[in-house]
Amino acid sequence: MNARTPAAAVITGIGVIAPNGLGTPAWWDATLRVENGIRPIRHFDTTRYxxxxxxxxPDFVAKEHVPGRLLPQTDRMTRLAIAASDWAVADARVQPATLxxxxxxxxxSNSTGGFEFTHRxxxxxxxxxPARVSVYESFAWFYAANAGQISIRNKIRGPSSVVIADQAGGLDAIGQARRILRNGGQLVVAGGVESAFDPWGMLSHTATGRVSRAADPAEAYLPFDARAAGYVPGEGGAILIIESADVAARRNARVYGEIAGYAATFDPPPGSGRPRGLERAARLALDDAGLAPEDIDVVFADxxxxxxxxxxxxxxxxxxxGPYGVPVTVPKALTGRLMGGGPPLDVAAALLSIRDGVVPATAHVDRPVPGHRLDLVRGTPRAQPVRAALVLARGHGGFNAAVVVRGPAGSLATDRRADDRSTTGSMAEQPRPDRDTVRGDSR
Structure with a gap:
């Protein structure tokens, strides 16, 4: 197993802003309680939608989290991003301006831009x-507005960027952060936050034809369920402080884990007969991490x-x-798909799963498709040791990305030999799918 090196990219801060919780502790508690953040849209008339x-x-009051001078300059997405980045920086106990x-x-990562601001x-x-149009319209709507405001607020002057690849972009941003650190950077504020839920923004989501039309929040977003009929879009996301391991060690920082592997692929053209690229992305990320499939304790699915x-x-x-070979979970069933903000939220969940030894549940799925043969964690969280997790993401247009995160302890192989998977509450002791009930490999 590859030992950690000073060039390793470690996560020292997490800031979460999600439909089921403001701040990392509130969101994580709500996730483990399986508290749903999907709800009816009430701030405009959706009768014809x-x-x-x-x-x-529901409870974000911008003036409580964002300086007053920034309110006229920013869309809701940027206000959410500023709050999440402030929480991440505070959690890491670091001042980027001192580096x-x-x-x-x-x-x-951002895929929707500032819809509410620009449409107003x-x-x-x-x-x-035209005299009534805000001068800030020139940039407040732009995909890069979040990155720009975060960099200005924290006096960050190194190479910065925005990644646009739908869900996959949320992991691409993390992969790019690690690349910057390997090229000599010391700290990267990385992640994604989205919000596009004015009337035109919601229409853009539904125009894909992939959004659920269910009226009940508990029945709307059912991944890997026989009743699956589309996703629910959502707002929010997560910001991570990712540092070079040697820099984190010098300041005695608390480390949640390491970005051990990353890869991205593209699907082939439709009709080519070639396989999609998600499995290849996952295998490449495992290879990049120096891990085998049996080293992964949980998969956070797209x-x-x-x-x-x-x-x-x-x-x-x-x-x-292999069939039922690894626990699979979808905590985003409680938040909806957050576009570029969703995968960083999954990475945050993976890191806290490692910290707490628990895999969050997939909400509302009670008729899993037998042919999928997945060990889907459902109903309640599953207590088990988690040392490494695989996070998957796909984006509209054929983007695929995968990230492997592992804990901050020593050699994964050494830890596993010591544990021998015999710890109370380990994966081996959790309820497994009854293979005798499987009726086939397709719907």
Missing amino acids: ASRLAGLI PEYATSVVH EVRKLWTEG AAAVPADDDAEAAAIGGIF
Whole structure:
């Protein structure tokens, strides 16, 4: 097993802003309680909309988290991102401005931009005239606005960027952060936060034809379930402080874990007959981490809740781990798919699973597709040691990404030999799917 090196990328801070919790402790507690953050949209009339549910953050009061001077300059997505990044920086107990001037960076994932801000200003343009349009319209709507505001707020002057690849971009941002550290950077504020739920933004989500039309929040987003009929979009995400391990060690930082592996692939053109790229991305990420499939304790699935996509992901997981070979979970069933913000939230969940020895449950799924042959953690969280986790993400247009995170302890192989999977509450002692009930490998 590869030993950690000073060039390793370690996570020292987590900031979460999610539909079921403001701040990491509140969100994690709600996740372990299986508390749903999917709810009806009530801030505008959805009578004529095919879908009327979203993972919305109900209790965020911007002026309590964002300086007043920034309120006129920012869309809701950026205000959420500023709050999450402030919490992540505070959690890491670091001041980026005290590090060498160009040694800190921001890498942010965003796929929707500032819909609410720009549509308000366009309405002014057509109803009140150009003189009434905010000067901040020139940048507040832009995908890079979050990264820019975070860098200004923290006096970060190193190479920064925004990644646009739908869900996959949330993991690509983390992979890019690790690349920056390997090229000499010391600290990267990385992750993703999204919000696009004004009338036009919600229409854009539903135009894909992949959004659930269910009216009951408990029945709307059912990944890997026989009733799956689309996902629920949501807002929020997570920001991570990722540091070079030697820098973190010098300041005696608390470390949640390491970004041990990362890979990205693209699907082939439709009709080519070639396989999709998710399984290859996962295998490449494992190789990058120097881990074998048996070293992975849990998979955080992409979980599109679109039957054909669920079938493809289940086949990819089965191709690597075998039938029922690894616990699989979808905590985003409580929040909806957060576009670029969702995968960083899954990485945060993976890190806290490692810390606490528990795998969060997949909510509301009570009719798993037998042919998937997945060990889906359902109903309640599962207590078990977690030393390494695989996080998967896909984006519209054929993007795939995978990240492997592992704990901050010593050699994974040594830990496993000492434990020998005999610890109370280990994976071997958890209820497993009854293979005798399997009726076939397809719907």
